[in-house]
Amino acid sequence: MAVAARATSGRIVVTILTVIVAAFILGPLLWLGAHAFATDWTYPNLLPDGLTLDWWRVVFEDPKLFLSMQNSFFFAPVTVVVSAVVCLPAAYAFSRFDFPGRRVFLIGLFATNAFPKMGLFVAMATVFYGLNLMETTVGIVIVHVIGTVVFMTWIPAAAFSAVPRSLEEAARDAGASRLRVFFSVTLPMALPGILVAAVMSFLASFDEAQGTYLVGAPSYMTMPTEMYSLVLNHPRQVAAVFAILLSIPSVILLLLTRRYIMGGQLAEGFQIR
Amino acid sequence: MTTSPVPGLRLAGLTKTLGGRMIVDDLSLDIAQGELVSLLGPSGCGKTTTLRMIAGFLAPDLGTVAVHGDDVTAFGPEKRPSAMVFQNYALWPHMSVTKNVSYPLRVARVPRREIADRVAEVLDLVGLSHHARSRPAQISGGEQQRASLARALVQRPRLLLLDEPLSNLDAKLRVRVREEIRDIQQSLGITTVLVTHDQEEALAVSDRVAVMHEGRIEQVSTPAELYRNPATEFVSEFVGTSNRIPDLDLGEGEPDGHYIVRPEHVVLGESGIPGRVTRVLPHGPFTEVAINARGIELRAFLNTAIPAVGDDVRIRFERALRYVDGRLDAVVAPRIAEMAA
Numbered sequence: 001m002a003v004a005a006r007a008t009s010g011r012i013v014v015t016i017l018t019v020i021v022a023a024f025i026l027g028p029l030l031w032l033g034a035h036a037f038a039t040d041w042t043y044p045n046l047l048p049d050g051l052t053l054d055w056w057r058v059v060f061e062d063p064k065l066f067l068s069m070q071n072s073f074f075f076a077p078v079t080v081v082v083s084a085v086v087c088l089p090a091a092y093a094f095s096r097f098d099f100p101g102r103r104v105f106l107i108g109l110f111a112t113n114a115f116p117k118m119g120l121f122v123a124m125a126t127v128f129y130g131l132n133l134m135e136t137t138v139g140i141v142i143v144h145v146i147g148t149v150v151f152m153t154w155i156p157a158a159a160f161s162a163v164p165r166s167l168e169e170a171a172r173d174a175g176a177s178r179l180r181v182f183f184s185v186t187l188p189m190a191l192p193g194i195l196v197a198a199v200m201s202f203l204a205s206f207d208e209a210q211g212t213y214l215v216g217a218p219s220y221m222t223m224p225t226e227m228y229s230l231v232l233n234h235p236r237q238v239a240a241v242f243a244i245l246l247s248i249p250s251v252i253l254l255l256l257t258r259r260y261i262m263g264g265q266l267a268e269g270f271q272i273r
Numbered sequence: 274m275t276t277s278p279v280p281g282l283r284l285a286g287l288t289k290t291l292g293g294r295m296i297v298d299d300l301s302l303d304i305a306q307g308e309l310v311s312l313l314g315p316s317g318c319g320k321t322t323t324l325r326m327i328a329g330f331l332a333p334d335l336g337t338v339a340v341h342g343d344d345v346t347a348f349g350p351e352k353r354p355s356a357m358v359f360q361n362y363a364l365w366p367h368m369s370v371t372k373n374v375s376y377p378l379r380v381a382r383v384p385r386r387e388i389a390d391r392v393a394e395v396l397d398l399v400g401l402s403h404h405a406r407s408r409p410a411q412i413s414g415g416e417q418q419r420a421s422l423a424r425a426l427v428q429r430p431r432l433l434l435l436d437e438p439l440s441n442l443d444a445k446l447r448v449r450v451r452e453e454i455r456d457i458q459q460s461l462g463i464t465t466v467l468v469t470h471d472q473e474e475a476l477a478v479s480d481r482v483a484v485m486h487e488g489r490i491e492q493v494s495t496p497a498e499l500y501r502n503p504a505t506e507f508v509s510e511f512v513g514t515s516n517r518i519p520d521l522d523l524g525e526g527e528p529d530g531h532y533i534v535r536p537e538h539v540v541l542g543e544s545g546i547p548g549r550v551t552r553v554l555p556h557g558p559f560t561e562v563a564i565n566a567r568g569i570e571l572r573a574f575l576n577t578a579i580p581a582v583g584d585d586v587r588i589r590f591e592r593a594l595r596y597v598d599g600r601l602d603a604v605v606a607p608r609i610a611e612m613a614a
Contacts, residue, residue, distance in 0.1 A: 167364075
């Protein structure tokens, strides 16, 4: 009897904890979902007063908001590509060559994330004014790329290091040039790690608000920067719609890469040696 | 084994220092065309470094590597007419067996139809045709070994390099695969260097064995000669089992001399040095008997008249090798036996 009672009470505790965790995760999402379709929903009422698609029309008919979506879907992929072009060679160098200052650079890249971003952006703005980069596409891409450097260097460097040297040597022995070895052996084998880095960079760029606002506003508004004015100038239902739109890319990317995560390949991408 | 005026591989004065340590020290070796020579030695003796210099992964500090008379010292691995089978097989996991094996030909821009023919031919040779579409992770260690060999052979190299190719296989498979490798090597008549720390493997497959120690070759001989007349004390102890007997105990010769006696040359009889049996270890085809004689433990391999532990026996040596300053001085056996008696 006592054992059964203990098992039951254990199950009750687990259930309560599960409900609490679910409430914390799902609650805000439900709140967002409900507001996006509600005419109004205020405190004492358990259910929204009525349902409507008006808020979605407001978002899609507002040229400013639509432009910000276009901007976001332009800057995020461009940032990933630029970041990959800049960082992947560095990642390869970190993994394969022992040059002077290697560790200092590696830790230094990480350390840039340790300081408050806003201070960094203010300093950058001073430089950007001097170089006439304020309110330019290039300026915003630079800000975004800086935010992705750690992902695009550390994760691919670990992925490159995980490729055994003998596999590269075997390709050299088979007659391949260094460049061919990289593209036919090293890169395909490191691809899962590079994909992880690309996904994280895309999301980082997509969510970047502070730097974009400082450098781009008001000429270039992306979805996250537009969120600021939305929250202030529109009913909260519009903000809810916008928040849902903002989270769509993340969800899609996660679903796309889920197969890799399950296969363990994406998980392998996180190994740092 | 074909003898030819131009050696298949000539190493001349190869020297390599790594991290301030002399790894390979003025090493010279000629290998005839079609010959299989093993580099045998304990880990750290420089055999792998030597192989990597032959393959082109390491540049020697001094010395030259010539394949079929052509000096290839200045070439990288991709330009050398040699193909290597790696210790861990080094198959590319993202390619099928066929893609792995055809890679060298694709790199060399061989016509597609010829690639298909040559890959099929070499996969047939190593008995892997049924796994052509498999990924390396889907086939066994022995099969990966064969795929790796096929990838080397498909290049029709002038020189085949085998880096501990059998060390990751279990004992039974190792014996079978090494015989297969030897058969293929013989049928193709391909000049081959095998690096191994396994003396049994080296003796079983090689035309000649080069025993390496501290960056130098101690002896290059046929397996039979190597076992029968080891040129140095190191070789005698590394290859096969030996009894090492200090001079003094036999009361003969100058100091710094030693005798080496193979266990099969220790015989029990009516006369000889008195000793006591301390251990009896049956091996199947023969029995290993440990005997304590004058404070030295001797090992004897016996087929008949096996004594029991604690028995008092008398020992004679049928054949012994005398080493002075570590080098073979003389084969003096019968005399010692008489002396000792």
